[in-house]
Amino acid sequence: MIKPNLRDYTIEEIKELMKTLGEPLYRGEQIFHWITCKNAITFEEMTNLPKTLRAKFSEKFSLELPEILNKEEDIDGTTKFALKLADGSLIETVIIPERDHYTLCVSTQVGCPIGCKFCVTGKLRFKRNLEVYEIISQVVLARRYLKEKGEILPLRNVVFMGMGEPLLNLQNLIKALKILAHSKGFNYSRKRLTVSTVGLLKEMEILAKEFPVALALSLHAPTDEIRRKLIPVAKKYSVKELISACKKFPRIKNSRITIEYVLIKNVNDSKECAIKLAELLKGYPFKVNLIPFNPHPDLPFERPSSDKIERFQKYLLSQKILTTVRKSKGLMINAACGQLGAKFLKYSVPDSMYKKTAFRTS
Numbered sequence: 001m002i003k004p005n006l007r008d009y010t011i012e013e014i015k016e017l018m019k020t021l022g023e024p025l026y027r028g029e030q031i032f033h034w035i036t037c038k039n040a041i042t043f044e045e046m047t048n049l050p051k052t053l054r055a056k057f058s059e060k061f062s063l064e065l066p067e068i069l070n071k072e073e074d075i076d077g078t079t080k081f082a083l084k085l086a087d088g089s090l091i092e093t094v095i096i097p098e099r100d101h102y103t104l105c106v107s108t109q110v111g112c113p114i115g116c117k118f119c120v121t122g123k124l125r126f127k128r129n130l131e132v133y134e135i136i137s138q139v140v141l142a143r144r145y146l147k148e149k150g151e152i153l154p155l156r157n158v159v160f161m162g163m164g165e166p167l168l169n170l171q172n173l174i175k176a177l178k179i180l181a182h183s184k185g186f187n188y189s190r191k192r193l194t195v196s197t198v199g200l201l202k203e204m205e206i207l208a209k210e211f212p213v214a215l216a217l218s219l220h221a222p223t224d225e226i227r228r229k230l231i232p233v234a235k236k237y238s239v240k241e242l243i244s245a246c247k248k249f250p251r252i253k254n255s256r257i258t259i260e261y262v263l264i265k266n267v268n269d270s271k272e273c274a275i276k277l278a279e280l281l282k283g284y285p286f287k288v289n290l291i292p293f294n295p296h297p298d299l300p301f302e303r304p305s306s307d308k309i310e311r312f313q314k315y316l317l318s319q320k321i322l323t324t325v326r327k328s329k330g331l332m333i334n335a336a337c338g339q340l341g342a343k344f345l346k347y348s349v350p351d352s353m354y355k356k357t358a359f360r361t362s
């Protein structure tokens with residue numbers, strides 16, 4: 001029989017388990033603490049728990065992490081893991097070093113049904129949503145990895161920008177966010193948990209009501225015409241609707257809503273695009289994150305010249321729109337935005353299936 005993974009449980013649910021076992025509730029808090037901030041992977045490690053309770057739990061529950069199939073480290077320190085889940089599905093997780101902390105980019109789905117034209121993951125077959133424990137396990141695995149390496153800087157930010165559209169796995173996403181933010185566990189500030197979405201309005205409203213965290217909108221174009229060419233799902237909502245939905249989304253501790261914009265040569269990098277983008281965003285505390293496209297052999301796009309990137313940024317700044325250019329972390333290992341999963345997933349599905357979902361230029 002396959003044992004349920006305890007990382008699927010919130011602290012309240014673990015306390016409920018204690019009730020049914022006739023154990024004091026504080027034992028539930030202890031176990032939650034072990035499997036979150038202490039990154040335990042066995043019940044034997046939980047030395048402040050009675051042996052009998054540890055034995056009961058290891059009979060009934062698993063704490064198994066995904067298997068690390070491959071690890072690639074870029075010279076800039078970005079580390080990408082290819083992880084094999086219990087059912088054989090493959091996902092990727094990326095640790096990104098920053099000046100005084102680490103950021104972890106996690107996946108929420110195996111493959112992605114959105115199919116953005118500039119994204120390698122989007123070319124692959126969508127297989128399934130990740131379970132809560134599979135999302136949490138990526139965080140535990142990364143924290144253990146950094147600890148084993150002797151890193152002293154904290155893993156401070158978790159961004160949901162890996163494989164998949166997080167809002168298509170909404171209930172599992174919300175539960176995972178609650179576990180990550182719980183003060184008796186990982187205790188991540190909601191400001192440090194960022195969910196990135198192509199803009200699914202109904203789901204954004206639910207997230208805003210149930211558990212708002214930092215939001216990043218993958219906009220990538222200032223007009224519906226260009227956006228619809230890049231993101232098939234964009235047909236459903238207009239750019240204007242998305243921007244007004246962002247304005248209604250709660251801002252955690254007054255933080256800015258991020259606008260993600262992959263800059264692609266001769267597609268969305270013109271002066272006209274910059275002007276239209278500024279018009280769209282002005283007057284509200286957005287932060288634009290320009291991501292120069294990272295060329296990939298399977299994608300028919302190019303990166304704009306450094307001059308053009310700089311001009312685009314300068315124009316937005318001149319319009320008083322906070323704009324940063326994302327450093328190309330992980331370029332050497334294809335760990336950049338929209339390029340996860342390329343190497344491993346490509347070979348994990350039958351070739352015929354891969355060809356069916358291959359990139360189309362129209």
Ligand code: SF4
Nearest residue numbers: 112115116119122164
């Ligand atoms: S960019 Fe994100 S939403 Fe678009 S296909 Fe890739 S993983 Fe999916």
